[in-house]
Amino acid sequence: MACAQIDLGEVPDFWKRRHLLTLEELTAEEITLILDKASIFRQAIAEGQRKFSLLVGKTCVNLFFENSTRTRNSFALAARRLGADMLDFSASTSSLSKGETLIDTAKNIEAMGVDAVIIRHSTPGTPKLLSENLRCSVINAGDGPHEHPTQGLLDILTVRQRFGRIEGLTVALVGDIAHSRTARSNIWGLKKLGAHVIVCGPSTLVSPRWRELGVETSYSLDDILPRVDVLNLLRIQFERQSRRPFPSVREYALLYAMDRQRLARTKPHILILAPGPINRGVEVTPDVADGPQSAILDQVTNGVAVRMAVLWLLLGNR
Numbered sequence: 001m002a003c004a005q006i007d008l009g010e011v012p013d014f015w016k017r018r019h020l021l022t023l024e025e026l027t028a029e030e031i032t033l034i035l036d037k038a039s040i041f042r043q044a045i046a047e048g049q050r051k052f053s054l055l056v057g058k059t060c061v062n063l064f065f066e067n068s069t070r071t072r073n074s075f076a077l078a079a080r081r082l083g084a085d086m087l088d089f090s091a092s093t094s095s096l097s098k099g100e101t102l103i104d105t106a107k108n109i110e111a112m113g114v115d116a117v118i119i120r121h122s123t124p125g126t127p128k129l130l131s132e133n134l135r136c137s138v139i140n141a142g143d144g145p146h147e148h149p150t151q152g153l154l155d156i157l158t159v160r161q162r163f164g165r166i167e168g169l170t171v172a173l174v175g176d177i178a179h180s181r182t183a184r185s186n187i188w189g190l191k192k193l194g195a196h197v198i199v200c201g202p203s204t205l206v207s208p209r210w211r212e213l214g215v216e217t218s219y220s221l222d223d224i225l226p227r228v229d230v231l232n233l234l235r236i237q238f239e240r241q242s243r244r245p246f247p248s249v250r251e252y253a254l255l256y257a258m259d260r261q262r263l264a265r266t267k268p269h270i271l272i273l274a275p276g277p278i279n280r281g282v283e284v285t286p287d288v289a290d291g292p293q294s295a296i297l298d299q300v301t302n303g304v305a306v307r308m309a310v311l312w313l314l315l316g317n318r
Ligand code: CP
Pocket: 067, 068, 069, 070, 071, 072, 142, 148, 151, 275, 276, 277
């Protein structure tokens, strides 16, 4: 397939990043730059352009120590669409099982000529640790409950696409706030771009301390429904909990599942997001997840464009 031409415009002098570890550390200008480049890739993909020779000769590796459908595959697709080689690392069949440390493993992979390590790990701070020990770029693809910056970026891009702006919007993150890296990245990104953010869920999953990040807290989805522009429905992360934070999943769904009755009480332009995977019937009913207000699959499409923008800005621009 012939490679398409694409005009990505200038990269301002303020962009000097080698790694993408968190949205906490990015400025509003840096976040907007990534979103702007992702929008150009998104438009090109929508026009049927699939292959660009922007990262020919570069090599990326997916180092995933947790399962993934969306992030792992969209990073692989993004790298290949930019012309880079993609090395797929399997933690379960690697020499980690023989006692090799994570840093040694990563250094050995880097020594094969890798330009970017895309890491997902259950321990917060693992991407930062690698960035301090490797010469190549490191991208955080989710570190425990800490951050998932490209998920935050693709969520924000989806909101910006629908509303044309972030400033002045009210965005509610609903569900398992305590264990959600997506919540943290969304909060940092949305707040920097001027949104009002509400975190909503059972009190066992929404500590009042979240207010220290400048967000509103709520324990009642029904109370906040009429004043939100965007609902981002987060999965209950049972795998990160030592004890169930509510009596039963049925009771959680009664209070927090987004269903048709609740949808009728929202603004007409409400945008429904979910980072996925979704548990149908727990945080959202199937008719709402698949309905016209839902942008859940648009988020996935935007995920490829965001990851193309991130890879290009980190690797293609040196
Ligand atoms: N949203 C998200 O990170 O999905 P995966 O776990 O499938 O990558």
